[in-house]
Amino acid sequence: MATSAAAAALSRVELRHLRYFLALAEELHFGRAAQRLAMSQPPLSVALQQLEAAVGARLLDRDSKGVRLTPAGESFRTSAQALLGRFEDACAQAREVQAGEVGRLRLGFVGSTLFHGLPDWLQAFQASHPRVEVVVIELNSQDQIQALLQEELDLALLHTDRLPPALACEALYDEPFLACLPETHAAAAKRRVALASLSDQPFILFSRRGSPDYHARIVEMCRQQGFxxxxxxxxxxxxxxxxxxxxxxxxxxxxxxxREAGIQGAVFKPLAETMERSRVFAAWRQDSAPALREAFLAARRGG
Structure with a gap:
């Protein structure tokens, strides 16, 4: 019964009632409180009567000497101040979330970004947004696409722009492909390596399942060189x-x-042929909130 009565009272009380009451509790004078609230005295009196009716207790004593808070009014004053304070805090937090100043960003990335500025990028973002929690998860491109679709990631750094309609992306950067050889390989001492010269070599490629687009690109590069x-x-x-x-x-x-990975035993050589470049994209759900995403991308742009 008490709970249902409180709920009914809350449905009849507006924030303005609390503000009016707190102003009157400080001024203890209807005229001064009305002036402070930039309103006339009669509407203020009506609002206080409505508040008392909703609360179910007399909050003010009024007589020729002025206005005094009742014991119930003193108690209600403390609770009303706390309630308004929580409401203002909630409003401030909502504005901060909308502006991308607080929250949680789940970021997927491919390994190459670790050697292309991702650690510095993360550091710059955390310095400017200390109240945003960034969770980073290394996944291949295909797994990141699935995680975005399942709303397990907020932003993905991946190697393809061939995405389902539910996702959007923007290009971040590109870089050349290099021949990666064992240091004992006959071509390891050459300045450049012709891709066709590797036609009889066993190849180690990125998984077709992990990134079908990238796998297909490298196979196509080889095909263009005749093998x-x-x-x-x-x-x-x-x-x-x-x-x-x-x-x-x-x-x-x-x-x-x-080539920045520092793996002993591997050497990296430019290709003699002109090839398409490796590209990295930032991808996200079309229907996702933009604030944190845009703030994170702006940190890379220096904005």
Whole structure:
């Protein structure tokens, strides 16, 4: 019964009633309180009567000497101040969330971005948005696409712009592909490597399942040079591909960023032919809120 009565009272009370009451509780004078609230005295009196009726208790004593708070009014004053304070805090937090100043950003990334400025980018964003929690998850491009569709990621850094209609993207940067060879390979000492010269070599490629677009691009690069790569191994992450090359299990074509990975046993050489470049995109759901995403992308642009 008490709970239902409180709910009924709350449905009849507006925030203005609380503000009017608190102004009167400070001024203890209807005329001064009305002036402070920029209103006439009669509507103020009506509003206080409505508040008392909704609360179910007399909050003010009025007589010829002025206005005094009743014990119930003193108690209600404390609660009303706390309630308004919480409401104002909630409004401030909502504005901050909308502006991208607080919240949680779930960020997916492909491994190459670690060697192309992602750590500095994250640091710059956290410095300017200390109240945003950033959760970073390394996934291949295909897994990031699925995570976006299932609303498990807010933003994805991936190697393809071939996306379902529910997703949107923007290009971040591109870089050349390099030949990745074991350091003992005969071509490791050359300044440049002709892709066609690797036609008889076992290839280690990025998994077709992990990134069908990237896998197809490298196969097409080889086809344009007159051969199809002899696939020996597949890796679900580029670092796995480079590590397998370093162990002498084959050769590969990888984004230039991986020469910064510091994996012993692998060397990286420019291709003699002019090839398409490796591209990285930021992707997100079309229906997602833009504030945190735009704030994070702006940190990379220096905005």
């Amino acid at each position: 199809y790569p002899r696939l020996q191994h597949e890796g679900r992450h580029w670092l796995s591909v480079v590590s397998l090359v370093a162990r002498g299990l084959g050769v590969s074509i990888v984004p230039a960023a991986f």
